[in-house]
Amino acid sequence: MSIDWVAFIADAIRLSTPLIFAALAALICRQAGMFNMGLEGMILWSALGAVICAHYSGSMWIGLLGGIAVGLVSGLIIAFASISGKADLYLTCIAFNLAATGGTVFVMYLLTGEKSTTAGAFRSYQIPNLGPDTPIIGGLFKLIEKIPVIGRIISGQSLLTWLALLSVVLVWVLLKKTRLGLRIRAVGENPHAAESVGISVPKVGYVSFSICGVMTGLSGAFLSMSFVTFFMKGMANGRGYIGLSAQNMANGEPIGSALASLLFGFCQELSTTMKNQTTFPTEFLEMIPYAATIIALGITGMLAIRRRRRVESGQAAAKEE
Amino acid sequence: MADEVLRMQNITKIYSNGFIANRDVNLVVQRNEIHGLVGENGAGKTTLMKMLFGMEVPNEGKIFIDGKEEKIANPLDAIHKGVGMVHQHFMLLPSLSVAENVTLGIEPVKNGLYDFERAVADTQAIADKYNFKIDARAKVADLSVGQMQKVEILKALIKGAKILIMDEPTAVLTPQETEELFEQLFILRDDGVSVIFISHKLEEVMHICGRVTVLRHGACMGSYNTKDLTQASLSKLMVGRDVVLKIEKEDPTLGTPVVSIRDLVKINSFGKNVIDGLSFDIRAGEVVGIAGVEGNGQTELAQVLSGLGSFASGEALLNGESIKGKSVREIRDLGMAYIAEDRMVEGVAGNMSIKMNIVADRFAKKEFKKGLFMDAKKIDKLVDQYIKDFEIACDSPDEPVRMLSGGNIQKVVVAREFTSGANFLLACQPTRGIDVGTAEMIRKTIVRKAREENLACLLISADLNEVLECSDRLLVMRKGKIAAAFPKANQVSEDVLGEYMLGVREMTGAEMEGLL
Numbered sequence: 001m002s003i004d005w006v007a008f009i010a011d012a013i014r015l016s017t018p019l020i021f022a023a024l025a026a027l028i029c030r031q032a033g034m035f036n037m038g039l040e041g042m043i044l045w046s047a048l049g050a051v052i053c054a055h056y057s058g059s060m061w062i063g064l065l066g067g068i069a070v071g072l073v074s075g076l077i078i079a080f081a082s083i084s085g086k087a088d089l090y091l092t093c094i095a096f097n098l099a100a101t102g103g104t105v106f107v108m109y110l111l112t113g114e115k116s117t118t119a120g121a122f123r124s125y126q127i128p129n130l131g132p133d134t135p136i137i138g139g140l141f142k143l144i145e146k147i148p149v150i151g152r153i154i155s156g157q158s159l160l161t162w163l164a165l166l167s168v169v170l171v172w173v174l175l176k177k178t179r180l181g182l183r184i185r186a187v188g189e190n191p192h193a194a195e196s197v198g199i200s201v202p203k204v205g206y207v208s209f210s211i212c213g214v215m216t217g218l219s220g221a222f223l224s225m226s227f228v229t230f231f232m233k234g235m236a237n238g239r240g241y242i243g244l245s246a247q248n249m250a251n252g253e254p255i256g257s258a259l260a261s262l263l264f265g266f267c268q269e270l271s272t273t274m275k276n277q278t279t280f281p282t283e284f285l286e287m288i289p290y291a292a293t294i295i296a297l298g299i300t301g302m303l304a305i306r307r308r309r310r311v312e313s314g315q316a317a318a319k320e321e
Numbered sequence: 322m323a324d325e326v327l328r329m330q331n332i333t334k335i336y337s338n339g340f341i342a343n344r345d346v347n348l349v350v351q352r353n354e355i356h357g358l359v360g361e362n363g364a365g366k367t368t369l370m371k372m373l374f375g376m377e378v379p380n381e382g383k384i385f386i387d388g389k390e391e392k393i394a395n396p397l398d399a400i401h402k403g404v405g406m407v408h409q410h411f412m413l414l415p416s417l418s419v420a421e422n423v424t425l426g427i428e429p430v431k432n433g434l435y436d437f438e439r440a441v442a443d444t445q446a447i448a449d450k451y452n453f454k455i456d457a458r459a460k461v462a463d464l465s466v467g468q469m470q471k472v473e474i475l476k477a478l479i480k481g482a483k484i485l486i487m488d489e490p491t492a493v494l495t496p497q498e499t500e501e502l503f504e505q506l507f508i509l510r511d512d513g514v515s516v517i518f519i520s521h522k523l524e525e526v527m528h529i530c531g532r533v534t535v536l537r538h539g540a541c542m543g544s545y546n547t548k549d550l551t552q553a554s555l556s557k558l559m560v561g562r563d564v565v566l567k568i569e570k571e572d573p574t575l576g577t578p579v580v581s582i583r584d585l586v587k588i589n590s591f592g593k594n595v596i597d598g599l600s601f602d603i604r605a606g607e608v609v610g611i612a613g614v615e616g617n618g619q620t621e622l623a624q625v626l627s628g629l630g631s632f633a634s635g636e637a638l639l640n641g642e643s644i645k646g647k648s649v650r651e652i653r654d655l656g657m658a659y660i661a662e663d664r665m666v667e668g669v670a671g672n673m674s675i676k677m678n679i680v681a682d683r684f685a686k687k688e689f690k691k692g693l694f695m696d697a698k699k700i701d702k703l704v705d706q707y708i709k710d711f712e713i714a715c716d717s718p719d720e721p722v723r724m725l726s727g728g729n730i731q732k733v734v735v736a737r738e739f740t741s742g743a744n745f746l747l748a749c750q751p752t753r754g755i756d757v758g759t760a761e762m763i764r765k766t767i768v769r770k771a772r773e774e775n776l777a778c779l780l781i782s783a784d785l786n787e788v789l790e791c792s793d794r795l796l797v798m799r800k801g802k803i804a805a806a807f808p809k810a811n812q813v814s815e816d817v818l819g820e821y822m823l824g825v826r827e828m829t830g831a832e833m834e835g836l837l
Contacts, residue, residue, distance in 0.1 A: 179428045179435045186414050186425055193412035197426030197476070198397045311592060 003277065008269060010153045013161060015272075016265025018043070018227070020164040021219035022243025023250075023257040024171050025212040030252045031175060032208035033188035038078045038093035039216055039240030041100030046071040046220025048104045051118050051125075051231040052111065060125040064221050071217025072210055079209035083202050097240075105233050117232045124229030127221070131156045158226040160218060165258075167215065172254040174211075184208055216240070238290065245293045249300050260296070267292045324352040325388065326515045327373075327484055332382035334368055340754070342368040343379070346541040348534050350484065355506055355516045357526040357533035357547070360559055361614065361783075365539040366519050367409075370486050373517075374406045375399040386484070405477025406486040411469050415462035420444040422461055423475045447478055451508050466591075467498030471505075478514075485509065486517045491525055492616065503529050521559070521614055523552045523823050535559055552825050553816070560785065560819030568790045570768050576605030579656070579745050579777035580626070585635035587621050587801075595621045596632065597801035601837040605744065608771050608778040610792025610810050612785065614822050618801035619781045620662060623749045626779070627659045628652040629667070639745060653682060658743035660734055660751045662781075664727075668734040671723035675715055676704045678722050679737050707736040711762075728759035735763055739770065746770070746778040752787060764791050785815055794836065797821045804828065806836035 022039055029036035049070030054063025078096055082089040105115055112121035128134065132141045132155065145151040175181035186194040187204045195201055219239065224231045242264050250256025271288040274280060327350040334343040343365045350356045360366050371377040373384065375393035384391055386402055393399050399406070413422055420440040429439035444457040453471045461469060470490060477485055487506075491499045506516050506529060520526050526533055527547050535542040535558045542558045580603040587596040596618045603609045613619055624630030625637060628649040637644050639655045647655075661667035669678045680700050683689055689696050704718045713732045715725060722730055731751070738746065748767060752760035768791055770776040782788045788795060788810065795810035796803050797818065805821040805828040807813045820826045 173434075177434050177437075179430050182417070182421055182425065182428060182435055185417065189414045189416055190412065193414055194425070196396050196412050198400075199426055308590070311588075311590060 003273060006149055006152045008273060010156070011272070012266040012269035013153065013262070014157065014227070014265075015268045016262045017158065017161045017164045018219040018222045018239050019243055019246060019261035019264050020168065020258050021215045021222065022239050023246040023261045024164075024167055024243075024254065025215035025219065026240075026244045027247035027250075027252045027254060027257050028171065028175075028184070028208050028212045028215070030247055031181075031188045032184045032204055033191060034082070034089055034205065034208070035244070036078070036093060036209070036212060037090060037241075037244065038074070038096040039212075039243055040236050040238070041093075041097035041240070042071055042074040042078075042213065042216035043220045043223070043236040043240050044100045044104050044234070045074050046217040047224035047235055048107060048220075048231045049217075050221040051122055051224045052107075054125040054225065055118075055122040058123075060127060060225065063125050063225055064127060067221030067225070068214050068217035071215070071220060072213035074216065075209040075213025076206070079206050083205045083209075101234065104231070108231060108233070115233070117230055119230035119232075122230065125225055126229050127159050127226045129156050129158050129226075130162060158222065160222045160226055163218065164222075167218070168254050168258045171211075175254065180204075180207065219243075242289065242293055245297055249296050263296075264289055264292065326350050326352050326354075326386070327517075328383075328385040328388075329369070329373065330383045330385070332369065332372060332379050332384075334365075334372060334377060335380050341539050343372075343536075344539045344541075346382075346536065346539075347544075348541075349544065350515050350517060351532075352513060352515055353510055354532065355510050355518055355530050357530035358517055358519045358536070359521055359523075359526055359533055359555070360536035361521060364536040364559075366536055367488060368539075369536070370406065370488060370517065370519065373399070373484075374404055374486060400477075400480050400482070403481060403483035404486065405474075405480065405482025405484070407470065407473040407477065407488065407490060409488040409492065411473055413461050413469055413472060415460075417461060418457070419455060419459050419461060419464070419472050419475075420457040422472050423447075423457070423479055425476075427480065443479065444475060447475055451478070451505055451512070453505060465498070466493045467495065467501070470494070470502070474505075478509075482514065484515050484517065486519070488519045489521075490518070491520065491522060499525070521823055523555050523825055526555070527552060537561060553820065556819040556823055556825055557816050560815055560822065568764060568768055570772065573607040573771065573793045575607055576775055576777075578602040578604050579640060580779070581636070581638040583636040585622075585625065585632055585637055587618075587625055587630065587632040589621070595801050596625065598635070599801070599803065601796060601803065601806075603745070603777045603779055605775045605777050606771055607793045608767060608780055608791055610788035610795045611779065611781045611798055612788045612795060612818060612822060613783075613798035613804075615783055617798045619798055620749070621801075622798070623659075623662060623747060623781055626652075626747050627657065627661075653741070653743070656742075656744045658738040658741045658746045660738050660746070660748040662749035662753075664730055664734055665723075669722045669730055672721050674719045675708070675713065675722055675725075675733055676700065676718040678733050679704050679707055682737055682741055707740065711736040726756075728755040731755050731763070732759060735766070739766060744774075744776060746776055747781075748778060749781045750783060751780070752782075752784065760787075767791055785818065789813060789815070789818070796837075799824055799827075803833065803837065806833040808836055 022043065025039055026036060046067045050063045050067030053066025054060055078092055081087045081092045108118060109115050112118055114121055130141065132138050132145060134141065141155045145155045175185060183194065183199050183204050186199060187201050191201045223235050243261065246260035246264060247257040249260045267289040271285040274285050275282050329346065329348040332343050332346045335341050346369055348369065358366050368377060372379045373393065375395045375398050384393060391402055393402065420437065423444045424440040429436040431439065441457040448455050448457065453475065455468055455471050461472060490502060494502060510516060518530055530547050532544055533547055534544040537559060583600050585596050585599040586594055589595045599622065611619055621630060625632045628644060628647055639652060639657060642655055644652050665671060680689065684695055689700055708715065708718060711732045713736065714729050722733055746767065751763050764787060767778055767780065771778055780788060780791055790811055792810035795807040795813055797805040799822065
């Protein structure tokens with residue numbers, strides 16, 4: 001078995017991109033006190049939206065914006081149902097995901113007559129990868145490529161991969177350094193306390209879902225305009241849920257969530273590589289990223305329980321809590 | 322001094338369920354005054370303050386602030402009108418810093434970003450002005466409870482509070498922290514802030530308050546200058562029985578201990594010892610009453626004995642077997658019956674039928690089964706009998722319990738618990754919020770079952786009538802410990818009981834010898 005480790009890492013980072021966006025989307029909602037299970041459906045709609053907008057406008061950029069806009073609207077729909085409509089958030093999200101599974105195929109069929117992929121019917125558009133051929137900053141990448149090992153990993157990644165990394169920083173700044181971020185965290189931690197000082201809890205909820213929608217929009221657009229260049233039935237493939245798990249492992253911290261997303265990205269790449277290189281049954285290998293999720297969540301959960309038990313049995317000071 | 326800041330006049334508050342929380346209450350607070358508001362739990366102190374802070378609307382009465390009549394619509398409105406409240410349960414965000422907590426809602430912004438340095442400076446300025454030793458950059462989760470309270474006070478002060486409501490502020494503090502708080506309250510008072518100090522700790526009220534208003538069962542017992550009162554006279558104003566209830570009962574014939582508790586300790590999630598080395602026995606045939614101001618470990622004791630909560634150390638035996646680590650079902654099988662404090666949460670399943678609630682503790686037993694299934698005929702017959710015996714007013718045994726009145730719901734609970742065949746009954750607030758007739762039936766049944774069926778009963782109640790009349794032996798709980806023990810509950814005067822409950826007096830171990 002021979003593995004090109006540099007290519008492996010580069011691909012793993014590429015695979016992590018939609019997961020990072022999903023994790024950021026999930027953590028914004030979580031910081032505002034809402035567990036948004038609807039990410040999966042939001043990503044799916046965004047992926048389709050991006051392809052449609054690109055095809056009919058003939059512009060890759062409008063496709064990207066379209067994906068973001070679809071994500072935003074999806075987020076607002078869930079927010080409206082759960083905040084203004086007071087519907088149960090979990091049930092809303094489950095309904096939304098189920099509707100997305102069927103709905104995306106239905107819309108695709110209406111527009112293309114196809115039921116599994118838009119590949120033949122729609123022109124493909126690709127969001128550019130940043131490398132030596134990129135205008136303006138191409139020269140920079142020529143230099144970077146000369147760095148051994150790292151150069152090959154950095155060069156040739158999608159614009160959206162870079163945007164994902166930038167988003168991690170932006171989300172961190174938003175949460176830690178802005179008034180809005182402070183209010184989001186306040187509402188998430190104790191809505192009564194936030195309300196008692198005059199913060200509008202519903203408003204903060206809508207804003208959080210909007211930011212979440214933009215992130216899922218980027219995640220979806222990456223899948224249908226960068227990872228591959230068409231929309232495919234069910235292409236979110238659990239990435240929304242993995243994003244949720246990633247932020248959960250990191251307790252809703254942006255940087256930790258991104259690292260957890262990278263871990264899951266590596267697991268996905270591992271299963272892909274092993275599929276090509278070994279004779280393990282494919283179905284078993286495809287389980288790796290999801291099994292890793294369950295194991296990781298189990299371990300973080302157990303650690304939290306053990307800490308609490310120790311405090312309550314009087315073995316540790318309450319401060320450690 | 323005669324500078325009136327607040328006048329609450331003829332305030333009456335009746336909740337939608339008919340409970341009268343405040344009846345014609347008057348409260349006048351002057352500038353430069355720390356005004357005590359005292360009364361037992363449920364006397365209406367918190368309700369009165371909720372109305373001042375805009376969380377409840379009075380049915381009758383007027384509120385004047387600085388001589389002007391005001392309608393206070395919500396807490397935000399109250400803050401704008403200069404009223405600040407430090408809640409008993411802090412409204413804080415532990416993961417954020419002190420400065421962030423204090424400035425939340427009025428955050429300083431610079432260049433589009435939250436100006437943390439400004440927030441720190443503003444917070445520190447106010448903290449220094451009132452001599453609060455607190456680091457504005459510290460994370461609230463790392464603070465002691467006393468410091469958290471200061472953050473709450475700072476939150477009110479930074480928004481310009483002129484009237485500061487402190488709801489039982491010392492309940493959570495150590496003696497040193499309490500002393501420190503008092504000094505800061507004095508500084509606030511001298512600076513023109515009026516403090517309303519809610520407490521049932523008499524020594525503190527006598528120590529820091531100039532005037533005090535006493536509430537009892539929702540009614541105002543008047544306002545007094547503290548220098549005209551003694552702790553004993555104040556406790557007499559606070560603790561009292563409205564109607565004296567009598568239950569005729571002969572002395573118990575004591576059997577063997579059914580429940581033995583030794584050095585029991587329970588620690589809550591904040592690391593505080595809520596039960597702190599409790600030891601006593603309950604013998605067959607007697608009713609042991611536990612009196613005490615709520616929040617002194619009674620609820621936790623019930624949780625431990627019923628199996629709903631764990632405990633850290635010590636021993637609790639029921640019929641000779643340790644209950645440590647046992648499930649509620651296992652403890653029930655050892656012989657426990659449990660009337661829970663909050664019947665809607667732990668007493669019944671509201672959406673299920675009367676029938677199912679009555680057999681909830683026994684449907685799995687062999688005698689109620691027919692093969693794999695429940696023996697419907699037998700259950701129906703039994704439930705019909707109980708509905709008749711306990712006079713549960715309902716349309717049918719299949720009616721959901723939540724449709725019944727409070728008294729009838731409690732009858733469903735006792736129909737189950739009194740007939741379970743247990744020899745230990747744990748009764749927590751068994752007659753809270755129910756009609757007089759049902760209350761009397763429950764009390765008499767408890768006493769009768771102790772006498773006739775050798776039941777051991779632990780009666781935990783905030784209703785003085787009830788503990789004094791139903792109990793044989795009476796224990797007073799305070800701060801997770803037994804503060805006093807009396808051999809004959811119905812010979813204890815409520816004044817004396819009040820002094821032990823409120824910590825004016827405490828019995829030594831020798832005095833309680835043989836009574837535990």
